[in-house]
Amino acid sequence: MRFMMLMIPGGYEKAAPGTMPDPKAVEAMMKYNEELQKAGVLLALDGLHPPSTGARVSFPNGKAVVSDGPFAEAKEVIGGYWMIQVKSREEAIEWAKRCPGAPKEVVELRQVMEMEDFSEDVKKAAAGFTELKEKAALQGA
Amino acid sequence: MTATEAHRAIDAVWRIESAKLIAGLARMVRDVGLAEDLAQESLVAALEQWPESGIPDNPGAWLMATAKRRAIDHFRRGQMLDRKHEELGREYEVREQAVPDFDTALDDEIGDDLLRLIFTACHPVLSTEARVALTLRLLGGLTTDEIARAFLVPEPTVAQRIVRAKRTLAEAHVPYEVPRGAELGARLSAVLQVIYLIFNEGYSATAGDDWMRPGLCEDALRLGRIVAELMPQEPEVHGLAALMEIQASRSRARTGAAGEPVLLLEQDRSRWDHLLIRRGLAALERAEKLGGAPGPYVLQAAIAACHARAVRAEETDWVRIAALYAELGRIAPSPVVELNRAVAVGLAFGAAAGLAVVDELRSEPTLKGYHLLPSVRGDLLAKLGRLDEARTELELAASLTRNVREREMLMEKMRKCKEGSGIRCGVSRGCSCPGRSG
Numbered sequence: 001m002r003f004m005m006l007m008i009p010g011g012y013e014k015a016a017p018g019t020m021p022d023p024k025a026v027e028a029m030m031k032y033n034e035e036l037q038k039a040g041v042l043l044a045l046d047g048l049h050p051p052s053t054g055a056r057v058s059f060p061n062g063k064a065v066v067s068d069g070p071f072a073e074a075k076e077v078i079g080g081y082w083m084i085q086v087k088s089r090e091e092a093i094e095w096a097k098r099c100p101g102a103p104k105e106v107v108e109l110r111q112v113m114e115m116e117d118f119s120e121d122v123k124k125a126a127a128g129f130t131e132l133k134e135k136a137a138l139q140g141a
Numbered sequence: 142m143t144a145t146e147a148h149r150a151i152d153a154v155w156r157i158e159s160a161k162l163i164a165g166l167a168r169m170v171r172d173v174g175l176a177e178d179l180a181q182e183s184l185v186a187a188l189e190q191w192p193e194s195g196i197p198d199n200p201g202a203w204l205m206a207t208a209k210r211r212a213i214d215h216f217r218r219g220q221m222l223d224r225k226h227e228e229l230g231r232e233y234e235v236r237e238q239a240v241p242d243f244d245t246a247l248d249d250e251i252g253d254d255l256l257r258l259i260f261t262a263c264h265p266v267l268s269t270e271a272r273v274a275l276t277l278r279l280l281g282g283l284t285t286d287e288i289a290r291a292f293l294v295p296e297p298t299v300a301q302r303i304v305r306a307k308r309t310l311a312e313a314h315v316p317y318e319v320p321r322g323a324e325l326g327a328r329l330s331a332v333l334q335v336i337y338l339i340f341n342e343g344y345s346a347t348a349g350d351d352w353m354r355p356g357l358c359e360d361a362l363r364l365g366r367i368v369a370e371l372m373p374q375e376p377e378v379h380g381l382a383a384l385m386e387i388q389a390s391r392s393r394a395r396t397g398a399a400g401e402p403v404l405l406l407e408q409d410r411s412r413w414d415h416l417l418i419r420r421g422l423a424a425l426e427r428a429e430k431l432g433g434a435p436g437p438y439v440l441q442a443a444i445a446a447c448h449a450r451a452v453r454a455e456e457t458d459w460v461r462i463a464a465l466y467a468e469l470g471r472i473a474p475s476p477v478v479e480l481n482r483a484v485a486v487g488l489a490f491g492a493a494a495g496l497a498v499v500d501e502l503r504s505e506p507t508l509k510g511y512h513l514l515p516s517v518r519g520d521l522l523a524k525l526g527r528l529d530e531a532r533t534e535l536e537l538a539a540s541l542t543r544n545v546r547e548r549e550m551l552m553e554k555m556r557k558c559k560e561g562s563g564i565r566c567g568v569s570r571g572c573s574c575p576g577r578s579g
Contacts, residue, residue, distance in 0.1 A: 037366075037370055038252070038367065038370045038371075039157065039363075039367065040362070040363035040364065040365070040366035040367040040370075041363065043416055043417075043420065044416060044420075083416070085359065085362075085363070086153075087153075087156055087359075088149065088152065088153055088156075090149045090150050090152065090153035091152075091153040091156055091157065093150070093153070094150065094153040094154055094157055095157070115393060115412070
């Protein structure tokens with residue numbers, strides 16, 4: 001099964017554009033990433049710029065409304081993620097526990113939905129979505 | 142934490158730590174069998190203590206410290222009097238070495254130990270079955286029961302296989318080391334072969350009702366990724382990783398709603414896993430960047446990549462695939478590769494051209510009893526409209542396969558031939574090469 005480990009760094013919701021993590025923390029994180037890679041569990045990972053350079057698109061009346069970051073109302077924002085392949089939820093937790101997290105950081109674990117997890121109706125509706133994903137992936141490749 | 146929760150958490154720790162633990166212990170006691178016993182003893186201790194005390198902060202170091210204490214006890218008891226002198230030396234060695242702290246231990250050291258363990262588990266002195274069982278057990282962290290279930294054999298059979306394998310290694314005095322120089326190439330091939338064998342057993346089960354056992358594929362992929370990080374300078378290691386990533390990317394599309402196999406060319410490509418495809422293509426690129434003449438895994442990965450890159454089945458570059466199979470047949474001649482080439486030639490240059498290649502193989506003794514020969518021949522004959530001959534071949538193929546799902550598929554094709562409606566043929570499955578169903 002696949003899990004996404006979401007890094008939620010406290011205070012990142014207010015971080016200024018171009019905010020960079022402490023080199024020391026990066027070093028520890030790189031070692032951790034390497035550990036995941038060497039164990040054969042890491043599938044993908046990315047770090048995200050702070051929300052101050054991002055945007056949110058909401059749909060209050062079914063119509064898109066764009067607001068630029070930072071987002072005053074946001075209490076938690078994502079700073080990055082890892083995608084891992086593990087045998088159990090416990091294994092995902094064990095890996096997350098090894099993350100060299102700082103006191104204000106939280107790692108949230110979320111299992112990736114597989115097509116098998118969906119009901120037949122949803123599978124049907126999702127067929128178009130997987131095609132889209134394929135096109136996106138091909139453009140990215 | 143309830144006992145069940147604790148046990149599940151310990152299972153997870155074991156899966157992460159066991160290979161490193163056994164690998165490190167084996168270096169100290171110079172005996173893989175003893176190292177595994179000691180590691181098991183530390184696991185038993187964890188199962189006894191952790192539900193009460195909670196999981197320690199550094200569970201790997203805890204297990205190692207416990208196992209080392211057991212090692213010292215073991216040598217003190219002098220259970221192996223005939224090797225007393227050697228043991229005293231070992232005891233000293235065990236005592237002298239500080240408990241390795243997994244955080245500060247040099248990654249290189251752990252990596253070297255893991256490599257030693259892999260090469261030992263896949264040592265040519267062992268039978269293939271023993272290598273597979275030992276690799277899954279020592280490197281994959283699987284229990285004997287898990288291995289038995291994965292391979293549909295009784296647990297005592299696997300247990301016995303492992304006991305015998307350990308004894309064979311001890312009796313043959315197999316050194317705990319990574320082979321060097323000229324020996325390395327052949328020994329590395331043996332390692333890769335074991336990993337790919339595990340993958341294939343999961344990918345196209347040779348027996349049983351299901352035609353895939355994804356758990357085994359995942360175990361093999363994990364092993365392949367580990368070895369790729371341990372030996373980044375070896376192109377074939379990346380070739381195997383690429384091959385498995387790309388093949389695994391099709392898992393979801395290979396099975397229909399009723400559990401029946403779906404052949405490569407008939408698969409819904411939107412169901413392929415594009416994360417794995419990207420990983421596979423990246424691994425292939427890594428292999429190709431290292432240069433040199435491509436080895437068998439790099440070539441097979443290149444073939445798999447041709448399929449992965451084709452958005453629709455009709456866009457497949459069969460001419461290139463046929464050429465890659467020819468190259469593969471040149472460096473690793475095999476009737477099975479030739480059979481795959483026949484399929485590619487049939488699709489690149491027409492069924493008649495493919496049939497000509499297949500017909501060359503009909504007298505091949507090693508393919509006698511191999512269901513894919515009549516299966517491929519049947520497909521090609523059907524395409525040429527020679528339906529009666531096609532039906533005979535498909536019937537033969539159905540009688541030869543051991544997989545229930547595949548037999549059903551062949552019977553279905555036969556029925557279509559009987560109706561005279563012809564069949565839309567895909568590439569046959571099950572060969573060691575990826576030009577097959579998926």
